[in-house]
Amino acid sequence: MQATRIERLTSSLVRDILAVATRPGMISFAGGLPAEEGLFRPQDAGIDLNAFPDNLWQYGMSEGEPALREWVAQRASGMGLECSPEQVLILSGSQQGIDLVAKLLVDESTDILVESPAYLAALQVFRLFGARMHDIRQDEEGAMPSALAAAPQARFAYFTPTFQNPTGRCATPERRAELAGLCDRRGLTVFEDDPYRDLSFDAPPPAPLVSHLAKSRWIYQGSFSKTLSPGLRLGYLVAHPDLITPLVRLKQAADLHTNRLSQFIVLLALQQGLVERHVASNLPLYRERRDAMHAVLQEKLAGEASWVKPSGGLFFWLQLQRKIDGMALLQEALERGLAFMPGDPFFAGQPEYPALRLNFSHSTPEEIRRGVAILAELLGR
Ligand SMILES: Cc1ncc(COP(=O)(O)O)c(C=O)c1O
Known part of the structure; x- marks a missing residue:
């Protein structure tokens, strides 16, 4: 059965x-x-295993390595998303963030809003947990505000406004602000998925949609898969203070913590300026x-x-x-x-x-x- x-x-x-x-x-x-x-490839980049702490092979913290959480909090704050390292959770790939957020927010028949089209492995997770999905149509400037009015019963919205998968579209700053204002008014929890931000070819992308929120609760996530290597399975999320504790508990229940070797490889690469390079x-x-x-x-x-x-x-x-x-x-x-x-x-x-x-x-x-x-x-x- x-x-x-x-x-x-x-x-x-x-x-x-x-x-x-x-x-x-x-x-x-x-x-x-x-x-x-x-x-x-860490070996080609000159990452030295001897530089890692001795206790690396022991169990670690569910929240993630403190220095990496610190880096994420600084990056997020630099994008206008004021937060502390306590609001950061290191993930086994940002796909895990989608799973944890769905477990947190989706019951059988929970109404949610998703961009149309949207990342199909997110749809797969939301569907698994029983979400009733309502489409947010998109135009050249990003997700359309009019769609938010279409499902008044919806509790949360999933957005990938920056170089979206699959459309590649990047929502304008004005559109982000307008959507955030509407989510605030509706009390919608906003989940922003942002793995492509650093793969920007022409001009730096606008600040995250969630940085425009004044009241709504939010989760923002990023990944090292597209910029470094997907095999590292390393991502992170930052959450509104009300949401971080249950998310950490869900993470504990899922896998205790993210692989520490990957966390230290990336941490060392960040400290040595290798990621940017x-x-x-x-x-x-x-x-x-x-x-x-x-x-x-x-x-x-x-x-x-x-x-x-x-x-x-x-x-x-x-x-x-x-x-x-x-x-x-x-x-x-x-x-x-x-x-x-x-x-x-x-x-x-x-x-x-x-x-x-x-x-x-x-x-x-x-x-x-x-x-x-x-x-x-x-x-x-
Ligand atoms: C929008 C989006 N979110 C999340 C993921 C998952 O990425 P990862 O788990 O490798 O961080 C992907 C991967 O393609 C994606 O396109």
Whole structure:
């Protein structure tokens, strides 16, 4: 016998496709993978295991390593999110933050607001815990304020306003302030997911949405996956003082604490200025790949799709002119050696329009050209 919620546990399409996409010779636009040559490898960066404290191999604190919590609090405060290190929880990847926040805020049939489209592994978690999801539509400036009025019973809202997964969009400062004002008035708890902030190619992104809140409770989270290495499984959250204690208890119940080796690797890298240097050296590579994908999309798919050139993050979001069967298209593409993500699973409810998500960070410009050519051929048929 299984818990009833297991009936709602859908498989993560990304992880299923990734299993196929990592086959040799495959061009993969599917996952949100950093470039292989852009991964932070501690041994290459000169991180010395002997510099770590002796007690590293012992159990640690559920909240995380104090010095790392201090760094997170300083970073958040620097972005206008005044907070103390006591409000910080170090996570086993920011995916864990989504799980903990859902456990904290979602009961069976809890009404919640999610961007449409939204990060599909967040939708997977919210669905598992029984959330009734209401769409927040988006326009060029980000999530649309009018959507917040549509579900008056909603208790919390999930936003990824900075280089959103999947759309790559970045909400304007005015839009963030307007949304925060509405959330304040509604008393909505706001959950802001921000793993792409440092992957900004053109101009620094605006301050977090939650930094505009005056009254509402909030959780803000970030990650080292996209800037350093996802294999570290290291992220963090900062929460309103009312929410941090139950979140720490949920973390205890989940895994006692985050892997201390990863925490010390990142801490040492931060102290030695290696993180900033690493991110700065990756940006030209990602910008080049973004530009390569934009150019070949313009050349091959201008008649079939529309998109906004992302100013950060890892994805192009293609809105298609014609209805397609995304899964059938993917199947054909896989046979031709190309993987991508169909758009439908990124919508909590009925898809608003046919779409595809293409990752540009994990492929070379040459692979990008070949991959988009395959896609154009399949879509042209
Ligand atoms: C919006 C968003 N949130 C959270 C995550 C999870 O990241 P991680 O657990 O590696 O920090 C991802 C990964 O793709 C993401 O796109």
